[in-house]
Every structure is written in structure tokens, then in C-alpha cells.
Amino acid sequence: MSQKTPNQKAWYFVVPVVVLVAFNAVIPLMTVVNYSVQETFGDNVFFWEGVKWFQQVLHSERFHASLLRQLAFTGMILLIEVPLGIAVALSMPRKGPWVSVCLVLMALPLLIPWNVVGAMWNIFALPEIGLLGRMVNGIGIDYNFTQQPVSAWMTTVAMDVWHWTSLVVLLTYAGLCSIPDAYYQAAKIDGASAWAVFRYIQLPKLKHVLTIAILLRFMDSFMIYTEPFVLTGGGPGNTTTFLSIDLVKIALGQFDLGPAAAMSLIYFLIVLLVCWVFYTLMMRDEDQ
Amino acid sequence: MKAYKWLVPTFYIVFLMLPIYWLLNMSFKTTNEILGVFSLWPRDFTVGNYAKIFTDPTWYNGYINSITYVVINTVISVSVALPAAYAFSRYRFLGDKHLFFWLLTNRMAPPAIFALPFFQLYSAIGLFDTHIAVALAHCLFNIPLAVWILEGFMSAVPKELDETAYLDGYSFWRFFLKIFLPTIAAGIGVAAFFCFMYSWVELLLAKTLTSVAAKPIAATMTRTASTAGYELGLLAAAGTLTIIPGAFVIYFVRHYIAKGFALGRV
Amino acid sequence: MAKITLDNIRHSYSADPRDEQDFALKKIDAVWDDGGAYALLGPSGCGKTTLLNIISGLLTPSEGSVLFDDIDVTNTPTGERHIAQVFQFPVVYDTMTVYDNLAFPLRNRGVPEDRIRARVHEIAEMLDLAGMLRRRAAKLTADGKQKISLGRGLVRADVNVIMFDEPLTVIDPHLKWLLRSKLKELHRQVGTTMIYVTHDQTEALTFADRVVVMVDGTVVQVGTPVELFEKPKHTFVGHFIGSPGMNVLPCELSGGRASFAGAVLRTASDATNPGPGVLEIGVRPEYVRFDNDGFPVQVLKVDDLGRYRIVELRREGHSIKMIAGEDERIPSENPRISFDPAHTRIYADGWVVN
Numbered sequence: 001m002s003q004k005t006p007n008q009k010a011w012y013f014v015v016p017v018v019v020l021v022a023f024n025a026v027i028p029l030m031t032v033v034n035y036s037v038q039e040t041f042g043d044n045v046f047f048w049e050g051v052k053w054f055q056q057v058l059h060s061e062r063f064h065a066s067l068l069r070q071l072a073f074t075g076m077i078l079l080i081e082v083p084l085g086i087a088v089a090l091s092m093p094r095k096g097p098w099v100s101v102c103l104v105l106m107a108l109p110l111l112i113p114w115n116v117v118g119a120m121w122n123i124f125a126l127p128e129i130g131l132l133g134r135m136v137n138g139i140g141i142d143y144n145f146t147q148q149p150v151s152a153w154m155t156t157v158a159m160d161v162w163h164w165t166s167l168v169v170l171l172t173y174a175g176l177c178s179i180p181d182a183y184y185q186a187a188k189i190d191g192a193s194a195w196a197v198f199r200y201i202q203l204p205k206l207k208h209v210l211t212i213a214i215l216l217r218f219m220d221s222f223m224i225y226t227e228p229f230v231l232t233g234g235g236p237g238n239t240t241t242f243l244s245i246d247l248v249k250i251a252l253g254q255f256d257l258g259p260a261a262a263m264s265l266i267y268f269l270i271v272l273l274v275c276w277v278f279y280t281l282m283m284r285d286e287d288q
Numbered sequence: 289m290k291a292y293k294w295l296v297p298t299f300y301i302v303f304l305m306l307p308i309y310w311l312l313n314m315s316f317k318t319t320n321e322i323l324g325v326f327s328l329w330p331r332d333f334t335v336g337n338y339a340k341i342f343t344d345p346t347w348y349n350g351y352i353n354s355i356t357y358v359v360i361n362t363v364i365s366v367s368v369a370l371p372a373a374y375a376f377s378r379y380r381f382l383g384d385k386h387l388f389f390w391l392l393t394n395r396m397a398p399p400a401i402f403a404l405p406f407f408q409l410y411s412a413i414g415l416f417d418t419h420i421a422v423a424l425a426h427c428l429f430n431i432p433l434a435v436w437i438l439e440g441f442m443s444a445v446p447k448e449l450d451e452t453a454y455l456d457g458y459s460f461w462r463f464f465l466k467i468f469l470p471t472i473a474a475g476i477g478v479a480a481f482f483c484f485m486y487s488w489v490e491l492l493l494a495k496t497l498t499s500v501a502a503k504p505i506a507a508t509m510t511r512t513a514s515t516a517g518y519e520l521g522l523l524a525a526a527g528t529l530t531i532i533p534g535a536f537v538i539y540f541v542r543h544y545i546a547k548g549f550a551l552g553r554v
Numbered sequence: 555m556a557k558i559t560l561d562n563i564r565h566s567y568s569a570d571p572r573d574e575q576d577f578a579l580k581k582i583d584a585v586w587d588d589g590g591a592y593a594l595l596g597p598s599g600c601g602k603t604t605l606l607n608i609i610s611g612l613l614t615p616s617e618g619s620v621l622f623d624d625i626d627v628t629n630t631p632t633g634e635r636h637i638a639q640v641f642q643f644p645v646v647y648d649t650m651t652v653y654d655n656l657a658f659p660l661r662n663r664g665v666p667e668d669r670i671r672a673r674v675h676e677i678a679e680m681l682d683l684a685g686m687l688r689r690r691a692a693k694l695t696a697d698g699k700q701k702i703s704l705g706r707g708l709v710r711a712d713v714n715v716i717m718f719d720e721p722l723t724v725i726d727p728h729l730k731w732l733l734r735s736k737l738k739e740l741h742r743q744v745g746t747t748m749i750y751v752t753h754d755q756t757e758a759l760t761f762a763d764r765v766v767v768m769v770d771g772t773v774v775q776v777g778t779p780v781e782l783f784e785k786p787k788h789t790f791v792g793h794f795i796g797s798p799g800m801n802v803l804p805c806e807l808s809g810g811r812a813s814f815a816g817a818v819l820r821t822a823s824d825a826t827n828p829g830p831g832v833l834e835i836g837v838r839p840e841y842v843r844f845d846n847d848g849f850p851v852q853v854l855k856v857d858d859l860g861r862y863r864i865v866e867l868r869r870e871g872h873s874i875k876m877i878a879g880e881d882e883r884i885p886s887e888n889p890r891i892s893f894d895p896a897h898t899r900i901y902a903d904g905w906v907v908n
Contacts, residue, residue, distance in 0.1 A: 004380045013375035014387065016368040017431055024428035025394050028405030091296035104535075104542050105301050108308070111534025113354075115491045115506040116527040123314060123524060124307040129322055131310045162304065169300075182641040185612050188632045189639055190706060191662040200647045200658075223398035226491045244400035248492070251404040264401040275396045279389055 035261035053262035063263060065238075066246040073153075073242055074221045077160045081217060082210070084161065085168025090198070092169075094177055103173070106166045118230025121159040125231075145232065149239035156228050156240050160221065168213045175209035176202060215278040222271065243267060308531065314524035322520045337525035350508035351529065353419060354488065357502065360423035361430060362483040366476060369434035374464070376435065377442040378450070391432040399492045402428065407496050421497045422504070426487045433486065434479040441475025442468075481541045488534065505530055556622040556714035556747065558586040558609060563618035565604055571616070578604045580771040582618070586715075586749065591741045593762035594751040597794070601771040602751045606717050609749070611635045622714055638707025638716045642723045644699030648692040652683060655691045656705045663710075677709045680740060697729045704737075708744060715747040722757060734760060755795050767791050783838075784897070789904045792836045798864060798875050801842070805833040805900055812900055815870040817849035819893060823900035823907040831903030839864065841897035842876040844885060848892030856884060867891065 036053050038046040057063050092102060109117070127133040127144045136143040145155040179202065187197045225244040228234070234241035234249070241249070247267065251260035314322055315337055316330040325331060341347040375381070376388055406425055407416075415421040449471065453463040469476065494504045509526050563582040571577055579601045586592055594602045607613035609620060611632035619628040627635055647655050656674045665673075678684040681701045686694065691702055700721055707716045718737075722730045738761055741748050750761050758765050759779040767775045767782065767790070774788040786792035792800030803814045811818050812825040814835050821835070851867040851874065865884060867874040876891065878884060900907040 004378055006381065007379040008381050010375035010379035010381045010384075013371035017372040017391070017435060018387070020364070020368060020424070020427045021391060021394055021431050024402075024406075024425060025397070027409055028402050031405045031408065032401065088296055088300050091293045100542050102297055102301065104538050106297075106304065107538045108531070108535060109304055111485055111489065111531075111538060113489045113491060113506055113530050115509060116530050119509065119523060119527055120307045120311050123520065124310050129326060129520075131306065131328075134326060162307065165300075166304070180643070182643065182645050185610075185632075185639065186641065186645040186703070186706075188612070189610070189637065190659040191633045192658070193662070196662070200649060204647075204649050219396050223400065225398075225400055244398055247398075247400045248403055251400075252407075252496070257404075260404065267398055268401055271396055271398060272393060275393055279392060 032261045032264050035257040036265050039258055049258065053258040054266070057259055057262045057266060060259075062246070066241060066243050069239075069241065070222060070243040073157070073160075073224075074218060076157050077164070077221050078214065078217055080157070080161050081165045081168055082214060085165050085213070086172050086206075086210075088165070088169045089172035089176055090202070092173055103170065106169055108166075109163050110166055112163075114226035115230050117159065117163050118227040121155065121162070121227075122231050125155050147236055149236060152232050152236060152240050156231060159227060159231060160224070163227065164217060164220070168217065171209050171213045172206060175206045179205050211278075211281055215274070215281075218274060219271065219278075222274075311524050311527050311531075314520060315528045317521050317524075319519055319521045334521075337521045338529075340522060341525055341529065347508060347526065350503055350505035350526075353498075353502050354494075354504040354506070354530075355533065357419040357422040357426070357494070357504070358484055358487045360419060361426045361487045362480050364423060365427055365430040365434045365483045366438075366480050369431055369438055369479065370469070370476075371464075373435045373438035373442055374468075376439045378447065388435075391435055395429045395432040395436070397429070399429075399490065403492055403496045406493060410497055416497060417499045417501045417503075419502045422494050422502065423487075425493045425497055426490060430483045430486055434483055437479040437482065438472070438475050441472045441478070445471055477541055481537060484537055485534070557588045557624070558584075558715060558747065559621040559624065560584045560605075560609070561619045561621065563605070563608060563615045563620070565601075565608065565613070565615045565617070577616075578771055579608075579615070582773055584766065584773060584776070586747060588623075589745050589747055591738070591761060591763045592747075592749045593758035593765045594749060594768060595753070595755060595758040595765050595794075596768035597753055599770075600768045602753075602768050603719055605768070606639075606719055606749065606751050609715070610637050610639050610717055636710070636712045636714045638710065638713050640700065640703045640707060640716070640718045640721045642720045644696055644703055644724070646691040646694075646699045646702050648690070650691055651687065652678075652689055652691050652694070652702060653687040655702050656683075656687075656709050659706050659710050673709055673711075677705045680708070680743065681705050681736070696724045697726070697733055700725065700733065701736075704740075708740070708746075713746055715749060718748070718750040718752075720752050721750075722752075722754075730757075737761060755797075759795070767794070785906075786836065786899075787906045789834060789836055789901050792838065796838060796840075798839055800836050800838045801874050802901070803835045803837075803872055803874065805835045807833065815849075815872060817869070819898060820895040821898045821900055822896055823898075825900060825907075828900050828907040829902050831905075834901045834904075835893075835898060836901050836906075837893045837898040839875040839877045841894035842867075842874060842891055843894070844878075844882075844889060845892035846890055848890040850888060850890050853884065853886075853889050 039049045040046045124130045125132045125145050143151050145151040183201050228240055229245055232240045234245045250256050316333050321332050410416050410421045453467055491506045495507045560582050565579040566577045568576050596602050608615045619626050657670045660670045752758050769790045775791050782795050789802050806813050810826045812821050851869045854866045854868050857864040863878045865876045865878050
């Protein structure tokens with residue numbers, strides 16, 4: 001890898017990007033910070049409140065509940081999507097006529113607008129008219145995701161698995177394809193079992209790709225809004241109200257600017273922390 | 289055991305296709321039939337739902353609006369990302385590492401945080417309910433993504449290429465446009481694909497920033513739930529139509545999908 | 555250890571091969587003796603890796619059979635052929651220590667741990683890896699990793715043949731020499747049949763007892779390094795081996811005599827009946843000498859390489875290379891040369907005329 005040359009004029013190249021992103025990021029964030037430390041009763045009159053909103057949010061039962069629900073949801077989908085994605089990627093042939101077809105079909109859920117994903121699963125899972133709803137009720141299980149919290153959770157998780165596992169599959173598959181044939185040949189010569197090949201050759205070589213996949217899924221599931229909102233509306237009650245859904249309710253629904261802003265910042269800080277871990281891990285990987 | 293390996297991807301693909309098939313199924317039924325009879329295929333096949341969408345401006349405008357802002361966003365994102373990615377790839381400058389990190393954090397920011405502030409910001413500058421508003425708003429996460437992807441592809445091109453061109457007398461822009469960009473064509477394709485994808489699927493910001501004139505198809509679809517009760521057949525047809533652009537795009541970039549993911553820069 | 559026989563091997567990578575062009579290997583018949591050190595030498599694309607993979611079982615030939623000690627193994631899977639292979643770039647199990655890497659093939663075959671320990675230490679000693687057994691394999695340099703690859707092959711007692719597919723490709727130049735010598739030494743110690751594939755003549759000629767030269771999917775000559783040098787059977791062999799390679803010059807026949815550019819030559823080949831095909835004269839630069847009774851040429855340039863010089867001569871537009879000693883006088887006026895008849899041969903369509 002050739003060295004980069006120091007050149008301060010490179011900033012000119014970067015200016016358009018900085019302007020566009022900063023416009024969208026900095027100004028809104030400043031607004032949010034602004035709101036998070038002030039109180040308003042309307043008419044654009046603001047009073048300094050300091051850390052009151054932060055304390056309120058951090059002590060609020062509602063916030064704790066949303067956060068816990070969010071963590072549970074993210075935990076569940078990671079535990080399903082990552083092994084499933086790896087398993088599917090492992091079972092795909094590395095060459096051949098069917099590979100393109102399979103990859104295109106698998107990628108399809110990733111390109112469906114998120115509200116359509118929610119709407120699709122809504123129609124799919126409704127007990128009376130949905131295929132899934134009918135089938136599950138047909139085999140004797142009492143299933144109604146609009147009324148039962150457990151069913152709502154399971155449907156939401158199933159929907160997310162349906163929606164995003166392919167991302168893990170595609171990433172893992174690409175990683176697997178980049179392993180040179182010689183490794184598999186050497187393993188054959190060494191008499192290694194399929195499990196040994198997975199453990200000693202494939203898994204180590206997939207480390208980089210899997211880190212990205214896991215962290216991406218963590219991030220995106222932590223921010224999830226549209227799909228569960230369209231599917232369940234956050235319900236029944238608030239049993240599937242995750243962090244983003246709750247935040248939008250408070251911000252756009254109730255216009256509680258202060259608490260919404262404080263919650264936004266706390267939310268963002270959690271995400272930033274994980275992002276920083278992600279970045280450090282990636283950079284360390286590349287340095288090796 | 290090995291002979292049955294193909295069962296895994298087969299079952300997985302069947303699982304993926306089921307809800308889509310169900311959507312397709314419903315789109316060819318009238319709402320009455322959907323509510324009345326449960327059947328695996330339309331008993332009373334109708335293209336009425338699709339006809340309504342293609343003839344009603346409120347509906348087909350939704351698609352046009354969505355495609356419009358997605359294309360605008362993709363063009364903007366990729367265009368500004370190209371020189372920036374080049375800078376990150378070839379040069380060291382004051383604050384470059386921090387800048388790159390900051391860009392990445394925007395990709396990771398929950399859109400929910402920005403919903404209200406964006407609403408206020410774009411209203412304040414008079415861009416509420418325009419295509420350009422949504423296109424610009426999506427730049428928040430698409431530009432960092434494009435820079436990230438392009439930087440990866442550019443770093444794989446040896447600096448010797450640049451140096452040779454300069455020795456041959458090319459000016460920077462001539463080199464960039466005539467030599468460098470064709471070399472990373474695959475990268476541009478991948479970046480454009482992901483920008484298209486993430487802008488096409490994003491809903492929260494698109495809905496927040498529009499009301500009538502630039503209303504995306506997603507917002508139009510919720511209409512069916514509120515005004516006339518659940519017009520399920522229509523909803524299903526509308527949903528099915530949104531899958532088509534995505535399917536097209538994947539088909540065209542199918543060779544690059546693996547390459548783009550291989551860089552791991554999604 | 556085993557004797558390896560290749561019987562009528564032909565291989566095509568396409569599903570429906572029609573003519574000779576579609577075959578990567580056109581017709582290979584060979585016998586490799588038990589315990590020999592062989593090199594498979596040829597330019598890129600000549601089919602040597604294909605042949606190697608057919609011997610190791612990673613590829614099944616379209617036609618023909620492979621026999622180990624006269625037992626047909628053409629359809630036997632790789633794991634059961636008892637072979638070892640070292641690849642172009644080091645293949646090690648990154649997460650394991652050097653010790654575990656070497657022990658891996660034995661553990662997979664259920665060998666008891668104490669036998670493994672003894673064997674691993676023995677091989678590590680041979681390869682100068684003894685001090686690094688506890689280290690993570692990923693941390694070694696390229697040559698260290700190649701040694702591990704080799705070690706995994708040596709560690710099994712039942713290996714029929716060890717194959718090397720251009721193993722020094724990623725090794726630093728100053729370490730190549732060390733590793734090459736080590737391989738030769740190992741062969742003497744261990745005595746297993748070894749086949750070394752390369753496009754580098756130096757590697758082939760220093761490692762092997764017998765060299766198989768391949769071009770375009772066929773074997774053109776099998777012989778010791780000396781035989782290949784002194785009696786090339788094909789112009790390719792002459793040209794490829796030696797630095798600079800053999801001179802290949804156009805040949806005319808008249809009255810049972812061969813001549814080049816009007817100069818009549820005496821050759822080791824029978825010029826009276828050379829057979830059909832395009833005729834050429836082959837003579838190595840070492841066997842061209844200044845001779846006042848010879849035919850006139852022009853001296854184009856002289857490259858001084860210290861202990862000898864390469865003189866480039868020209869006659870009627872054809873370039874002839876010659877090796878002259880450090881102190882040999884190069885005539886400045888009317889230089890004349892001749893070719894040593896014992897080392898000058900006629901080639902018809904590339905093949906030597908006897």
C-alpha cells in the first residue's frame with residue numbers, strides 16, 4: 001500500500017461533503033442540544049433548565065421500559081440472524097449457474113421500502129386473512145399479533161429476520177468466496193473434517209466480515225422504526241414500542257421538546273459508543 | 289449429507305418468497321374477496337387495483353415522487369463523495385482521521401433523532417414538501433456511506449496510476465475523469481446502488497419532510513388505512529409495485545453485489 | 555513412498571471438448587520412480603498445475619488413469635491417496651500454534667498424542683522450527699509459514715509423494731536460496747518421492763534429479779539437468795534452459811548438407827533425411843566459437859558479466875549469441891565463427907532430428 005502524501009489542499013475536495021453532511025447533522029443537533037437544556041411554554045420563550053430533562057429521562061420508567069424492550073429485541077434478532085445467515089452462506093455453492101439467481105432472490109427483501117415490509121407482514125400475519133395467521137391458528141395455536149404481546153413480539157422478530165438475514169448471508173458469502181481454494185485443498189490433504197474446516201479456516205477468515213455484519217445489525221436494529229410501527233403500531237398497548245418509536249411519539253406526537261431532545265442525546269450517545277468500538281475494532285483489524 | 293446442502297438455501301428462499309407471494313396474491317383480489325374468502329390464489333382475478341394506481345394521480349405521483357428524490361439523492365451523494373473519497377484515499381491532511389470518523393457516525397445516527405429537527409430546519413428554509421428536501425436529508429447518511437465505499441475501491445488502485453498520468457502530462461481533472469473514474473467503475477456502481485437502496489427504503493424522514501407535493505409512495509399507502517377503511521387489495525398492489533424498482537436494480541448490479549459486500553462497506 | 559504412473563492422461567476443463575485446443579493436457583504418459591526428486595518445468599499455462607492436481611486427486615482427469623505402485627487411484631479421493639502438497643502461498647491454520655499446525659494431520663487420523671509429540675519435534679528439528687513451536691502460526695514470516703506447510707506434509711509417515719506448486723513464489727529472494735537448499739537436503743534425509751513444479755529453471759535444475767519439461771499440455775523431454783542442457787530434444791527445452799538460451803536459427807538443406815544463411819554446417823543430426831517440417835538449427839552460445847575457418851559475422855555488442863561475456867553477433871539479419879571467456883580476444887576485423895558440430899542439431903518443427 002503506497003503512502004499517502006500530506007496535502008492540506010485536499011480539504012477543497014472534502015468541502016462539499018462536509019457542507020452537505022454538516023448542514024444535516026450539525027444544525028439539527030444544535031437544535032436538539034438547545035431543546036434538551038431548556039423549557040418552553042410556547043411563543044418561542046425559553047427557560048434554562050440545565051440537566052433537568054436528562055435526569056427526568058434517565059429516571060423515567062417509560063424510558064427504561066423502551067430501552068429494555070429495545071435491548072431484548074436487538075439481542076433476539078442477533079442471536080437468530082447471525083447463525084442463520086452464516087448457515088445459509090455456508091450452504092451456497094461458490095460457483096455455478098444457480099448462484100446469481102439465489103443471490104438476487106435473497107437480496108430482494110433488502111430493497112423493499114420499510115413500510116411495505118411492515119404492511120406485507122401485517123397482511124401476512126393477520127389471523128383471519130393472512131397466510132401465516134391462518135396456518136398457525138390452523139394447527140391449533142391461538143395466534144393474534146394485534147392482541148397478544150407474545151405473538152406481537154414473535155411476529156416482529158420473524159419479520160426482522162425475514163428482512164435482514166440476507167445482509168448477513170451476502171456479507172458472509174462474499175467473505176467465504178474470498179478464501180483461496182488452496183486452503184480447502186490443504187484441509188482435504190490434511191484429512192480435516194467439515195467442522196474443522198469451519199472452525200480453523202472459515203471462521204477465522206470471516207472475522208472481519210462478521211464483525212461488520214454483527215455491528216451493522218446491532219446499529220440498524222437499535223434504530224428500528226418503520227417496520228414495527230407499521231406492523232403493530234408499537235402495540236398491543238406499548239409492548240412492542242422500541243426506542244425510536246417511543247422517541248417519535250414523544251417528539252412529533254406530544255411535542256414534548258425538552259424530554260424528546262434529552263432522550264435523543266442519550267440515545268445518540270449510546271449509539272456513538274458502540275460506533276466507536278466498531279471503528280476501533282475495524283482499524284485495529286486493518287492494521288494487522 | 290452433502291447432497292442435501294441445497295435444501296438450506298431452498299428453504300430459506302421459499303421462506304423469503306412467501307410473504308411476497310401473499311402480497312402478490314392479494315393484489316389481484318378485490319378487498320371484498322380478501323375479507324370474504326381465504327384462498328391461495330385469486331378466485332376472481334382482477335387487475336382493478338393496479339388499474340386504480342396507474343390512473344389515479346394521487347397514487348402514481350407517489351411513485352414518481354419517490355423515484356425523483358431517490359435519483360436526485362443518489363446523484364448528489366455519489367458526485368460529492370467522489371472527490372472526497374479521493375482525498376481520503378490519497379492524502380493526509382489536518383483532521384482527516386477525525387473527519388472520516390465523524391462522517392461514519394452520521395451513518396449510524398438514528399433517524400428518529402432527526403425527525404423533529406429536520407422538520408423545523410427544512411420548514412425554516414422554505415424547502416418543506418419538496419423533493420430536494422428529502423434528497424438533501426438523505427444525504428446525511430448516504431454521503432458518508434458513498435465516501436466509505438468509494439474510498440475502499442480507490443485505495444485498491446495503486447498510486448502509481450496517478451503518478452504515471454501526471455508524468456504523461458494529464459491535468460488533475462482530466463486524469464480523474466478519463467482514467468481514474470473508469471478504473472473504479474465497479475465502485476461507483478456499488479456506491480450508487482447502496483445510495484439508491486437506502487434512500488428508496490427510508491421512510492421516517494421522507495414522510496416527515498413532505499405533505500402533498502412531494503409525497504412519497506409510502507405516505508400514500510397509509511392513506512388506504514385511514515380514509516376508506518382498509519383497502520387491502522389496493523394496498524397490496526401498491527406494495528407490489530414498490531418491489532419492482534428494487535428488483536430491477538438488484539438484477540442489474542448482481543455481479544457487483546458480491547464485490548461490494550466483499551469490501552464490507554455497507 | 556510410491557512409484558507414480560500416469561497412463562494416457564488427457565484433461566479438458568470444458569464440459570464438451572472438441573479439438574486439441576480445448577485440452578489443457580494433451581497426452582501425458584510418465585513414470586516417476588519411487589523416492590526420486592523430480593521437477594516439472596514449463597512456462598505459465600503449460601498445464602503443470604493441472605497435472606499436479608491430477609496426481610494429488612484435487613482434479614479427476616477427463617481421460618486416462620493415475621497409478622500409485624500400480625494400483626489405480628484415479629477415483630480415490632485426495633485424503634486417501636496419502637499425498638502432501640505445498641502451495642504457492644503459505645497455507646497455515648492462523649489460529650493454531652506451530653505445534654498444533656504440525657500435529658493437525660496426525661490428530662485427524664487418530665494418532666496417539668505421545669507419538670504426535672515425538673514426530674512433531676523430529677520434523678521441527680529438521681526444518682529449524684524447533685524454537686517456535688509455541689508461537690501462533692500467523693506470526694511467522696512467509697518462509698516460516700511455508701516450512702510449516704512442508705512440515706505438515708512430512709509429519710505423516712505414510713506419505714507417498716510430496717508435491718510443491720511453485721512454493722518459493724512469495725519468499726524473499728535472499729531466503730529462496732536457503733529454502734531451496736533445505737528442500738534438497740530434506741529429500742536426501744527423508745527419501746520420499748518429491749515433485750516440484752516451477753517455471754524457474756534455476757529452481758528446477760538445482761532441486762531435481764530428473765526434470766520433466768512441459769509445454770502447452772505435453773511433455774517435451776524428461777532427463778537429468780545435464781541431459782537437458784547438452785541434448786535438448788525440443789527447441790523449447792533448448793531455449794528455456796540456459797541463460798542465455800540456445801540459438802535457434804533457420805536452416806536450409808542442399809545436397810545432404812545443412813546450412814545456415816549460406817554457411818554450410820556439420821551437425822550431430824543426420825542431415826540427409828531430416829523428415830518433414832520447418833527446419834531449424836539449434837546450438838547453445840557455449841558452443842559457438844571464433845574460428846578463422848568459419849563463416850563471417852558482424853559483432854553487434856558485448857555484454858561483460860565479469861567471469862564471461864555474452865557476445866551478440868549477426869549474420870544476414872539473424873542474431874546469434876555466443877559466450878566468450880573473460881580473457882578471450884574478440885577479433886575486431888572480419889570476425890568468423892563456427893559451431894561445435896557435436897553440439898549442433900537440426901530441429902524439424904521444433905523436435906530434434908537424430
